[in-house]
Amino acid sequence: MSQVKRYTGQKAVQLVADIGGHVEGAAVILLHGGGQTRHSWRGAFDALVAAGYHVISYDARGHGESGWSPDGDYTLPVLAADLQAIIDTLETPPTLVGASMGAATAFYLAGATRSAGIGALVMVDLVPRVEQAGADRILAFMRAYPEGFATVEEAADAVCEYYPHRPRPRDPSGLMKNLRRGENGRLYWHWDxxxxxxxxRPEPPPSLADRMSSVKDGISVPVMLIRGTRSDIVSDAGVAEFRQMLPQLEVVDVSGAGHMVVGDSNDAFNSGLLDFLARNRL
Structure with missing residues (x-):
């Protein structure tokens, strides 16, 4: 069972989160990617709770049920300040598990604070120097359909076109968690x-290399990268550069998964994550 909780982030923006597991368990905070919501972690959330962890999965500002930035500011320092507000409510250092935008947010905060109050980092398919073609593809999808969709089936068609390797769900109603209904009755993606x-912008990142390099010396905790072998964002060269930046970096390859590792191969992702947490006694 999970409960919904609200946190107050930077500039009083309300952040909505799902909370699960025993409050005395080791804490894990899940940070979704740009254009997603906290619901993208459902499988991982349940697996972590079952393993005894105290889990917080929240909608980033401008996404899902959380508030939108009144000034349109979604830069990494602002996203990191939101994350810090959640960490400040915990009694023990959490492990931060972030996908894409969420990974950039977690890394930036850990580095900028010299890892104070953070137990470990798990980066899901993100390295400092991303592949431009993959970033352009994400941007094109996020900028598409400004007129929205008449039905959830139309939205499902758009997702299937973007992820041709995934089977189309028999019931697309679950996609409503990623959509909002406008005053005109049409459906729009649930982000600002x-x-x-x-x-x-945090997603897709134009270039994280300089920003991540500027804070890398503050990363003193265990770090793992989980990447999809079919990712068009993370390349072998990008991983090699990341290894040079962080000598303690562990890398887990998820065979057959693309940039959306959790959605493509949730069981393999959960296995790699839980093993990392157990080995580092987190």
Whole structure:
């Protein structure tokens, strides 16, 4: 069982989270990628709770049920401040598990604070130097369909076109968690379009190399990268550069998975995550 909780982030933006597991268990915070919501972690959330962890999975500002930035600011420092507000409510250092935008947020905060109050980092398919073609593909999808969709089936068609390797769900109603209904009755993706209007956007990142390099010396905790072997965002060269940046980096390859590792191969992802947590006694 999980419960819904609200946190107050930077500039009083309300952040909505699912909370599960015993409060005395080791804490794990799940940070979704840009354009997603906390519900993308459902399988991992349940597996972590079953393993005895205290789990927090929240909608980033501008996403899902959380509030939107009143000034349209979605830069990493602001996202990191939101994350810090959640960490400040915990009594023990959490493990931060982030996908794409969430990974960048977690890494930036850990480095900027010299890992204070953080137990470990798990980066899901993100390295400092991402492949531009893959980033362009994400951006094109997120900017597509500004007119929205008449039905959830239309939205499902768009997702299937973007993920041709995934089988189409028999019932697309679950996609409603990623959609909001506008005043005109049409359905729109459940995130603030202003996120894409800034040069220093968090998703897809134009270039994280300089920003991550600037804080890397503050990373003193265990770090694992879980990447999909079919990812168009993370390359072998990008992983090699990341290894040079962080000597303690562990890497787990999930065979057949793309950039959306958790959605493509949840069981393999959970196995790698739980093994990392157990080996590091987290």
């Amino acid at each position: 379009p202003k996120m894409l209007e800034q040069d220093d």
